[in-house]
Amino acid sequence: MAGVVKCLVVNELPLRGDRETFDSEEDCIAAGLFAKLFKYTKEKDKYLADTASHIPQNAKYTSKSIQNEVIEILASMVLKKIQQKYDTADSAAFCLKSDGTRDRCNIENLSILIRFVCNGVPEEHLIGLLELQQLNAEYITTEILQHLSETGFSADNILSVLFRGGVQAILQQRLGRHIPYIHCYNHQLHLSVIHTIQSEPCAKRFFDLSGSLYSFFRHHFVCQRHSCPYLKRLLEICWTSHYEVTKCVLEIKEVIFDILSKVSNDDNASVDLAKEASGLLSQLKR
Structure with a gap:
């Protein structure tokens, strides 16, 4: 079983x-x-x-x-093997990595990973996935330290960290020492793309509009009366998402125009929905 x-x-x-x-x-x-x-x-x-x-x-x-x-028991068995491997590592020092993302139920999940060297080879292992009740840096730091303690990894052995700067600063205060912060190269690229987009008014307007289009075409009335196109959701944590959203909108723009026009003139649609369709249509034509 x-x-x-x-x-x-x-x-x-x-x-x-x-x-x-x-x-x-x-x-x-x-x-x-x-x-x-x-x-x-x-x-x-x-x-x-x-x-x-x-x-x-x-x-x-x-x-x-x-x-x-049964799943929890299997997870504990995996964690035990990771602990056994860590015990044979070249050094007790490890890099702590953590990142958060929301699932489809809109719950923030925080991944906790450790990276250590075993027989001269760096290894990276996921040791926890936590459901967060709060999103402030103090709470996240407490959850990370508590999980490390519960899983048998001492925070005194943290060599470097890779996660949000706010958490890193509080972690240093809690441990009373400087801990080098390693910035993710992919995240650096992501921040560069986001910064460029935000500084260009036309691009910023387009991506703000794409988010509104995604929400509009998920409206119950629109889905019931029209064969709605599949629109990509803009994910700020993934820079390739901007390309995918742009490509999707350009490929089906005629369908989008047609449905927005029909809804804006539909007597059965609510006034707010018709106004929203009309506004999106006007902005998209620009």
């Missing part, structure tokens, strides 16, 4: 579906990947099938609580 969970998690696949039973062919189609793969594995492994037939019938392992517990 743990092997099935591991296979799905490593490949970033969902475990659950609409149903988790196999009373009918319809149930099988609607079942999640865990149930399907577990059923397939039993068909190929007679020993597993025999074992499954003798365990209590309520032990189906389809509960989200049980599956999450």
Whole structure:
């Protein structure tokens, strides 16, 4: 069972579906990947099938609580191997790397990585992914230090850091020493692109407009009455996103013009939505 969970998690696949039973062919189609793969594995492994037939019938392992517990156990096993490798490192010193991003539920996730040298070769390992309740530097610093302590890595061994400057300054205060800050080269390029765009009024207006277009075409009324084009979302944390957004808008601009024109003249649309469509149309033509 743990092997099935591991296979799905490593490949970033969902475990659950609409149903988790196999009373009918319809149930099988609607079942999640865990149930399907577990059923397939039993068909190929007679020993597993025999074992499954003798365990209590309520032990189906389809509960989200049980599956999450298995995932946490697997994660702890991975972390233990990382700790064992770190114990054999050439030096106890490590570089601390951290970065945050929002998931589709609009929850800020903070990744924590360590980089150390083992047998002359630098290795980098993810040791945590935290859900943040606050976004201020003091709170983030506390969460990072607490996670390091819980996972068995001493903050006294931090050689350098790679993350936001505000957190770095507070971390130095907490530890009472200077810690070199390494700026990510990709992030430097990203900041250069963003700074250039913000200093050019025409480019800034276009990308502000692209964000408004993305929101407009996700409106329920617009989606229900029109075959809405797929628009790229502008991701400020990824500089290539600006290119992708521009390319997408240029390729489907005629479709965008057509739908904006129809919505702005649609008597069934709300006044606010019609005004928004008219304003976007006017700005886009400019």
